[in-house]
Amino acid sequence: MELANGSRVQEFILLGFGVGQQKRFLLLLFFTILYILTLAENITIITLVLLDAHLARLPMYILLSNFSWLEICYVSTTVPRMIFDLASPHGIISFHNCFLQFYFFFSLGATESFLLSAMALDRYLAICHPLRYPKLMSPTSCYALVASCWVTGFLWYSTGVIFISQLSFCGPNIIDHFLCDPGPLLSLACPPLGNAPDIIQNAMTVVMLGNAFFVVLSYSVVVFTLMKTSNQGSHRKALSTVSLHMVVFTLFYGPLAATYLTPGGENQSEITKAITIFYTAITPFLNPLIYCLRNSQVKEAVQRLLKKKGRWQRTEETAQNVGGKG
DSSP: OBOTTSOBOOEEEEOTTOOOHHHHHHHHHHHHHHHHHHHHHHHHHHHHHHHOHHHHTOHHHHHHHHHHHHHHHHHHTTHHHHHHHHHSSOOEEEHHHHHHHHHHHHHHHHHHHHHHHHHHHHHHHHHHOTTTHHHHTOHHHHHHHHHHHHHHHHHHTHHHHHHHHTSOBOSOOEESSSSOOHHHHHHHBOSOOTTHHHHHHHHHHHHHHHHHHHHHHHHHHHHHHHHTOSOHHHHHHHHHHHHHHHHHHHHHHHHHIIIIISTTTTSOOHHHHHHHHIIIIIHHHHHHHHHHHTOHHHHHHHHHHHHHHHHHHHHHHHHHHHHHHO
């Protein structure tokens, strides 16, 4: 962590978007509204699953509510900092906060990869092994699966982050990005870099390609099974659910692959920043809409809660009227 003159790096400067004051204000307004809407959408899903007894027992919605909580954490690692830097003249971030953001951002990204695989496994078992599904994906098994996704995701990048944090940084301390990404950080480190770049790249590659292969394989088997199903009604419903899952999968993995797995993907150009914005801010906003807009069970749960609320209000009004007469 030492500069060439022997002083220690205490902070980094995030250049951000490099736009004028008027555009900075528009970006500030846009990301603030987007962040609030993202939180509201995902909190709504979590609340709906917790309050509706029917959804709370179904593994798919246990996974979905955890996915929503993950999205809240994921978007909160980058967007609030982005908003803060747009509102301030200097995007200064301390050394330790930079590495904390890096660790949480990539750990949550790895957790999301594992959780998408868990959701694919759930649909595979539900459609391809319906008789064994209640036993294999009981609520207890589902929560254990979710816990394993979180634990594995947060352990996965710990070694790489430790390796990078132990490197010496020679300066300058300017990061041409709006978040602490391994590419810019490694470009500021003094040689020799040792095994840190390989460890980070291999960790990303194994997580992304391994989970992507599992998801694609699972849904391929599911689609093949559905094609042999004679019940067209259940066929269409299941295929619709799988297609929505694949859309979320594509929105998550597509930009990540373009950024980290393609040659030159870590060169932080304006195009790369735009791609990063998509999977850090836009995708968490779109996912709840994709999962819930065409989901009949979610719509039915909303109707049940509204009816329950209506009955509660009528009961309250009746009690008040009786009390007034008394």
